Amino acid sequence: MRRKIQRRDVLKGAGAAGIATLAGCSTEGGDGDGDGSDGDGAPDAVMVVGFPESGIQLFRDFYSEFADDVPDLDIIVPDGLIDTDLPGEVDNDMNNVIGTAPSAGGPGADFFADLYEEEYDTSPAVFNAQAYDAMAVEILAATAAGENDGSAIRDRIRTVANPGGDEFGPEDLPEAVETVAGGDPVHYVGASSSVDFDVNGDIATAAYDVRDFQDGEIETLDTLEFGNELSDEDQDATAEDPVGVDEFEARIGVLMPETGDLGPLGGPIRDGALLAATQVNDAGLNVTVDTRVEDTQTDPQAGISGANALVDAGFGAVVGPAASNVNLQVADQVFIPNGVVGISPSSTSPDVTELDDDDYVFRTAPSDLLQGPAMAQLASGDRVGAESSGTLYLNDAYGQSLEEEYAAAFEENGGEVTERVSFEPAQSTYTSQWSSVLNE
Template identity: 50%
Template sequence: MARKLQRREVLKTTGIAGTAGLAGLAGCIGGGGGGGSSPDMITVVGYPEDGIQLFRDFYSSYGDDTDILIPDGLRDPDLPGQVGDDMSNITGTAPAAGGPAQSAYESLYQDVYGESPGVFSSQSYDSAAVGILANAAAGENSGTAIRDQMRNIANPDGMEVTPDNFVEGVEAAANGEPVNYQGASSSVNFDQNGDPASAAYALWEFDGDSTSTIRTENFAGANPEGSGPSADDMPGGMGREIMLGILLPETGALASTGESMINASRIPPQQVNESDIDLTVDTQLEDTETNSQSGVSAANSLVNAGYPYICGTASSGVNVPVCQEVLIPGEIVGCSPSSTALSVTNLDDNDYVFRTAPSDRLQGRVMAQVASEDLEAETCATLYINNDYGQQLSERFSSVFEDEFDGSVWRQVAFNQGESSYSSVVSDAMSAE
């Protein structure tokens, strides 16, 4: 416990970019300097379902003396109990609710569900809210028309819209008036790739049967002002039904994360349907099961039912095939709240694919900076799930850690889902260079 408290105090009083005061603490919070039989720290990229066995195998062989850095995919408060360890040697990073309307959204979620929102729930609220606003501005349930309004309702000057006045914003958009959505997760300015132009990241840790945020910092992407194609006008129109598809995991590896995301995505439709404006929102939820084949089938169900905009999906391993096989050829807008792989940015999508979650290009850099400046690691190995999300984040982290922070990545080790033991890959990652 002393180790965890010491790390907490160090990280709370140190900014990501300012660690001069840590010079004498390397031996306390890192493996210290390299040259030993194991790297100073390891980075693990994966999902809770496989993380349970992987961390059990890690702790049974190596205890908790090695720092471990993990991203959002493993932020599950139930994990320590399932692993059987307090996991006090772990530091996490995750896209955070750092938007202008963060407080308003958190109060709204608490009022509706009687609990605090979970990870990626703010991005889910924003995805649903943006889809409704763009549909209201388009005046029709057409994927192409909605696509052309996505930046009109998020990027430019206009009436500021937040969760507090969301219904008024929908009415204004339907009347063809300019609006500027200011979200819970970010300002929701979309860049030319449909990615957030800026994002907040939380540094967090496991804390008993929950996770606690150590601090949150904002980072801007390469194009913080946002840009990209958009329609010249907002046709709008009242007296109609807006259709919103929700494609998120109720079951599978991300079920624990998906529950809060689904809850959040249902709030904007509820706000409109409980108002007295002459618009309604029809929604349909489909379960991806955190599986690519199931995700494609579920996406087809929504498209066949006429939904022109989909809030989803959650994981990049599901989102990429859903986009390639269903959304892009069907000219349907998809806006993922948590699919972060770099491959999503690189899709040839004709501008139908958006995200309210930032790309792992940014998270990889944040993780490398935390590894070097907060954990003071000089050497590292990565363990990553064998899919686009795992491989690309591992590679991005490794390249930045070496090129910008003068670290050394001894090896990058892939692991497959559903294995009964991960002892061999853990051993590979912890082996001497």
């Protein structure tokens, strides 16, 4: 059983200065005068939660139908809409949009970025480093177990990820695999973070980038670090010794949205995971990695089908799923009852923390218990200066939980949350939702 984490627990390590830094960030189009509302009853800002495929139509509708009426409106977005292709698809520079996304802020971030660009001829995007780290941890844990049994892998996740052994980063991943194969624990420190797991399977520390859409590009304005030291309870969580192996093939599944609403982000996230397997396989070790990719289609039923296919094929550990609504259902219906380890690189719903999962579900992405308050501070800070905010959010576990965290934090900061409007993916139009949230 997992213990419930409150917002105050996960924020206390950030410090006042870390949160306050967000207040100095700006987005072009925000006047920062805090005059209460923009237009006839419209809020100063709107927080929009969604995925790129729906985001295309959603923002097309805003800029074609409403932007002229609310010229000073600021739009705040989270990781799911931090997509470099979005301005081109929308055919607008989106200069009034700013947001937050988990950063690749680990010790191995630069090495990973260079390795990713060399392999794929493009720079990594959001959650790509988290996917690399998830695959690296599962390869190391499976090697430490000496078998592809989910329970044996589960019991060695913290053996390879948390402090206790010699430290290895992404640049040393093949050497870390050799060390574990030799029967010694390692402390893997990653590309996205230190990748230390608490008793809930969440990472203990995280970093967020503040990203601004400007002239069709996305500019990183700042990076903020959050989190706490591992508690005694975290450090006492199960971490069995490596068994030592001469030869071994780790079988790691990848369950990602190659299509559907999250498809534009899911492909690069998948590639981040596969990069760690390629790195190990190219090193000429006695340990190799067999991978298999299944497409969730950003749909829970397709995700369950793909997860079952991986279980039937003998994969005891899986990187994914990506979307929270898919992850929660796959965990409940496939991973937990079949004893399979799942490490999601991008499922951020706080509900993941509270799963009764027998310690089979982990994630390398931080919970939205952090991102919601960070977005709220960005919206209410001096430069954006919003005293009122509406919310427009995807009607699923990800959208609902992040919207709730944002709204609660925005009101705690002294702001007023006006209209709170949900939407479904793949709608043909979002004009009625925009009308509602803008009070038109």
